[in-house]
Amino acid sequence: MSDKNFENLVNEHGRRVLGTATRVLRDANLAYDVHQEVFLGVWRRWHGYNGDVNWPAYLYRATVRKALEIARRRMGKAGRGVKCQASSIEDHGLEPSNLNLPTSPAPDSAMQADELQQKLVAALARLPRRQAEAFILSRLEKRETAEIAKLLGCSEPTVRVHLHRAVMKLAVELHEYLEGEP
Amino acid sequence: MSPHNVTHEQLVQFALGELSSEETREIQAHLRQCEPCRRSVGRLQSLLDCAERMSVLPQDEQTVESANRKVLLAAKTQDQTRRGISFQAVLLGRTIMNHRMAKWAVAAVVALAVIAGWSLFTGDGSGAAYARMVDQLHSAHTLMFSMTTRTGVESMPTVRMDMAYRDTGHVRIATADGYVTVLEATSTGTKGISLVPPTKSYVVFEMANVRDDPAKDPWATLERLRTLPAQADTILGCREIDGRLLEGFQVRGEDATTTVWIDPDSGQLVRTELEFTGASGMNVILSDFQLDVPLEDSFFSLEPPEGYTPVEVSADASQVTERDFIELLRLWSNWTVDASFPPVVGSPEIAKIAVQMAREGKFVGPYAPAYGSERQPQIMYRGFVFVGQLAAGTWRYAGQNVSFGDPATPIFWYQLVGSSTWRIIYADLHVEDVTADKLPK
Known part of the structure; x- marks a missing residue:
């Protein structure tokens, strides 16, 4: 594939890649890094592509992967305690009783929205990739289920399953930070 | 429920x-x-x-553009690496800019042009930086830019030259007052012509049997210049230069520091500054870059203008020997008032030095006595080519401030490829073979 095509690819999808990375990481510099890494990764393999690539899907998934990798690194030790909790939930299945964990003390009113977002990203980084992708596409990128199915290469019901599992797990992981009253 | x-x-x-x-x-x-x-x-x-x-984080238009541009520049840099490996069959027409010999041909030609009258007695000159920045030059089909050299020597004026490259293997260097050098890569080497307007003469030169080094794609060089930001050592940020807001990147090399200024909006290279470790006070500014301007064949013509008389120079690189170098040393010592040898021989700085020496009256005239206007350039040229052929670390020059005569003062020693002994040239220009342990300290 020609160099010109690569330029077109960057110009056409650069905004979306940067946008997704920014929304996930909420840090312009880190998002910028993701953008560079994603496209340079594509460029390194450029002459190996056969011209039949679903670029929006490929780029979206590469972007989420990179962004969550960074989020994981950034959270480091901070997220480890929560991780144990999450895996124990996975081990025992997602029964409503498990999700209905004992009510935490009144949610910390001083908890900043920003902190909650950080916790959410950290929790996303620990989700199975498909679930994280579905959640980000649906809730952060505001895509319709049909479009998400195309991007993830699966059926719409499967998208919904991924999304529901993601929401449930995130709610469990973050339960102590989430307001319990509707 | x-x-x-x-x-x-x-x-x-x-x-x-x-x-x-x-x-x-x-x-x-x-x-x-x-x-x-x-x-x-x-x-x-x-x-x-x-x-x-x-989901509602705002996105900054400029950030998107900047990120896209940067990734494209970085991709091009990676591309250089790939091309350098895979494009083994470098077109002969592209050999001129990167081959060590070709560089030396250029250096020698510039030195030659200066010495032969290009600027020696007209107060114009330098070009010393040319060979050094050959590495920085280009790949687009054509490239034009201006090169301003500040010599750092008070008596020597700032020199501005217009350079033009075409990827057919042509180079044209012109000064405002009509000194023009055109180089053309041929299937066997390099040929070229230098015009010397004050004397209405021209120097035709040719270098044959230049072996190509396929390890590098020479025309990648301007691309490299353009993509320097991706590998810059220092990012200088934005600064206003000549009324334009430009983004600066600095790369420190072994012998030069390159500062590149790029228009953050267009991504275009606007200005490049070179400073040389070995020549303090000297700097070169490249500006007015124009890429892919169509350049006619006539622009790179090797035909002299009407009324010009020739000074012919030719050298077969395979036949340049130690004797040619000794002839250069002899010529130079005949040329200088105090019979001294050239201060340096392995550097294109020789051109700058020659200009300065001429201004200080250190030469007995425009040509060394008994050599004349025709032989002198040939000897110079072949002598410099000889040094250019030697690998780094296999030779040493010690002739600065040494005058012709003493048979016990070594001024140059070198080792030929495959030889266990070294050759030493003494100040009376006799030569001896010695083993490495007998080399001068």
């Missing part, structure tokens, strides 16, 4: 708004009587609200 009949899956669907209106009403009715489920839905809602807030 009793609490036990509601699954968490349903609560999630409810929070996501995926349920039919009937199902929604059922869940709402259930929530009114079940506090745990109400709290669960509250948490789900709060999670989705958080995601909602994250």
Whole structure:
């Protein structure tokens, strides 16, 4: 594939890649890094592509992967305690009783929205990739289920399953930070 | 609906708004009587609200463009590496800019042009930086730019030259007052012509049997210049230069520091500054870059203008020997007032030095006595080519401030490829073979 095509690819999808990375990481510099890494990764393999690539899907998934990798690194030790909790939930299945964990003390009113977002990203980084992708596409990128199915290469019901599992797990992981009253 | 009949899956669907209106009403009715489920839905809602807030981060147009541009530049840099490996069959027409010999041919030609009268007695000159920046030069089909050299020597004026390259293997260097050098890569080497307007003469030169080094793609060089930001050592940020806001990047090399200024809006190279480790006070500024301007064949013509008389120089690189170098040393010592040898021999700085020496009256005239205007350039040229052929670390020059005569003062020693002994040239220009342990300290 020609160099010109690569330029077109960057110009056409650069905004979306940067946008997704920014929304996930909420840090312009880190998002910028993701953008560079994603496209340079594509460029390194450029002459190996056969011209039949679903670029929006490929780029979206590469972007989420990179962004969550960074989020994981950034959270480091901070997220480890929560991780144990999450895996124990996975081990025992997602029964409503498990999700209905004992009510935490009144949610910390001083908890900043920003902190909650950080916790959410950290929790996303620990989700199975498909679930994280579905959640980000649906809730952060505001895509319709049909479009998400195309991007993830699966059926719409499967998208919904991924999304529901993601929401449930995130709610469990973050339960102590989430307001319990509707 | 009793609490036990509601699954968490349903609560999630409810929070996501995926349920039919009937199902929604059922869940709402259930929530009114079940506090745990109400709290669960509250948490789900709060999670989705958080995601909602994250979805509306504004995006800055400029950031997108800047990120796209940067990744394209970086991709081009990576491309250089790939091309350098895979494009083994470098077109002969492209050999001129990167081959060590070709560089030396250029250096020698510049030195030659200066020495032969290009600028020696007209107060114009330098070009010393030319060979050094050959590495920085280009790849687009054509490239034009201006090169301004500040010599750092007070008596020597700032020199401005217009350079033009075409990827057919042509180079043209012109000064405002009509000194023009055109180089053309041929299947066997390099040929060229230098015009010397004051004397209405021209120097035709040719170098044959130049072996190509396919390890590098020479025409990648300007690309490299353009893509320097991706590998810059220092990012200088934005600064206003000549009324334009430019983004600066600095790369420190072994013998020069290159500063590149790029227009952040267009990504175009605007200005490049070179400073040389070995020549303090000297700097070169490249500006007015023009890429892919169509350049006619006549622009690179090797035909002299009407009325010009020739000074012919030719050298077969395979036949240049030690004797040619000794002839250069002899010529130079005949040329200088105090019979001294050249201060340096392995550097294109020789041109700058020659100009300066001429200005200081250190030469007996425009040509060394008994050599004349025709032989002198040839000897110079072949002599410099000889040094250019030697590998780094296999020779040493010690002739600075040494005058012709003393048979015990070594001024140059070198080792030929495959030889266990070294050759030493003494100040009376006799030569001896010695083993490495007998070399001068």
